[in-house]
Amino acid sequence: MPPLPRRSPLKSQLPTLAFTTNPARYKSSYKMPQDAKTDIEEGTRAYRPGRFHPVYIGDVFKDRYKVLNKIGYGVYSTVWLVRDLVPAQSGPENEFRALKVLSAECYDGMEAPIFEREILTHLRRGDRHQLGYNHVCHILDDFEHRGPNGTHVCLVFELMGETLRSFGAWFAESRLPNSVMRRFTIQLLLVLDFFHEHNVIHTVQGLFLDRIRLPDRCCDSLQDRSEEQYSVVPSTPLRRYYFNEADSRRAAEFDIALGDWGVSSWTDRHLCDLIQPVALRSPEVLIQAPWDASTDFWNLGAVVLEVFQAVRMFSGSVPPDGHYELKEHLAEIVDLFGPFPNELLERGNESLVQNLFDGDGRIKDAPPMDRSGLASEAFMPGLDQELRDEFASFLQAMMKINPADRVSAEDLLRHPWLDAL
Numbered sequence: 001m002p003p004l005p006r007r008s009p010l011k012s013q014l015p016t017l018a019f020t021t022n023p024a025r026y027k028s029s030y031k032m033p034q035d036a037k038t039d040i041e042e043g044t045r046a047y048r049p050g051r052f053h054p055v056y057i058g059d060v061f062k063d064r065y066k067v068l069n070k071i072g073y074g075v076y077s078t079v080w081l082v083r084d085l086v087p088a089q090s091g092p093e094n095e096f097r098a099l100k101v102l103s104a105e106c107y108d109g110m111e112a113p114i115f116e117r118e119i120l121t122h123l124r125r126g127d128r129h130q131l132g133y134n135h136v137c138h139i140l141d142d143f144e145h146r147g148p149n150g151t152h153v154c155l156v157f158e159l160m161g162e163t164l165r166s167f168g169a170w171f172a173e174s175r176l177p178n179s180v181m182r183r184f185t186i187q188l189l190l191v192l193d194f195f196h197e198h199n200v201i202h203t204v205q206g207l208f209l210d211r212i213r214l215p216d217r218c219c220d221s222l223q224d225r226s227e228e229q230y231s232v233v234p235s236t237p238l239r240r241y242y243f244n245e246a247d248s249r250r251a252a253e254f255d256i257a258l259g260d261w262g263v264s265s266w267t268d269r270h271l272c273d274l275i276q277p278v279a280l281r282s283p284e285v286l287i288q289a290p291w292d293a294s295t296d297f298w299n300l301g302a303v304v305l306e307v308f309q310a311v312r313m314f315s316g317s318v319p320p321d322g323h324y325e326l327k328e329h330l331a332e333i334v335d336l337f338g339p340f341p342n343e344l345l346e347r348g349n350e351s352l353v354q355n356l357f358d359g360d361g362r363i364k365d366a367p368p369m370d371r372s373g374l375a376s377e378a379f380m381p382g383l384d385q386e387l388r389d390e391f392a393s394f395l396q397a398m399m400k401i402n403p404a405d406r407v408s409a410e411d412l413l414r415h416p417w418l419d420a421l
Helices: 118-122 131-135 163-171 178-197 246-251 295-309 326-338 350-356 386-400
Strands: 065-073 075-086 094-100 141-147 150-158 207-208 256-259
Touching: 065 094, 075 131, 118 141, 118 150, 131 178, 131 256, 178 246, 178 256, 178 295, 326 350
Parallel strands: none
Antiparallel strands: 065 075, 075 094, 094 150, 141 150, 207 256
């Protein structure tokens, strides 16, 4: 696949981006998990040799980071709120950090070890004058910790707020105000430009609200260190420290940062061939064609609609049980963005392409979907038609089926929906 055209990185000479917003009502949909301890979050079965490290409240890592509470988890890690016991020269606002404890297999035992630590170190040393630099959740420290289940790579980060997807649930109809979404999208395009200039492909998954400062006291959870089987700690959100109903207008002041680099790759060395959450996969990934950094733009377009309007662009689900089928997913793409060009199909898996596509780049034997267009109430509820048309035009500029046709972050920032340049 041809490389993306190289452009000058977006530097700080761009004008300051100013935004306004109206107060937005929010609703709380968060409930603390009520499942049995064996089923909470990552589950107790994850705590075995080669997998997760059993972390207890009060543990101190590297003689420096004291665990206060759990704030997240994933397939290959748990994330903890920690207090940095070493006084920071930059002041008390840096007292709290996030500690990510990777499973032992991530760097010792997997056929293809992840690149997270190396990529984050590389980005931290990147060009600080490039606008996207400040929208990366940067690594501050890294070390290895030996535990009963193996040796675990540990990463220390700036403390961020919650993920952008869960944040949307606090607004009416789970939809963010247009002005706030415009602000976030501009920042995401800036950070895409930053790490593409530094030869990194992210796949756009972890979107976090920006850095936060906690009060002196944070609630601790109680654990029994004498238990035979480690009890999983439910994650505790930090929202109450930076966002509440009375102050919802502050949403217009938030920035976001890109995190969750566990499945990121180098442009010239990929972690794996199959990337991205299934519903967000780009056309080239779905047909097993080579992919490059432009895949991030397709991924971002699907994410922006989901975060902004609480609408998923693609599902691939079929009746009667709603299971996923690739053919359905590809048909959904064709329905919204047109047929697959031969230039791309020729680069895909030959057998897959022959079985699923006709000579016009459409899906064989796929009945008409009769769905409304992208600029419809079905995909963009609650917006006036002019705004729908602008937003749909922006998504269509970003989500070209042929990767070679996708435009740069700089070009996208000039789109009327953003009106940034």
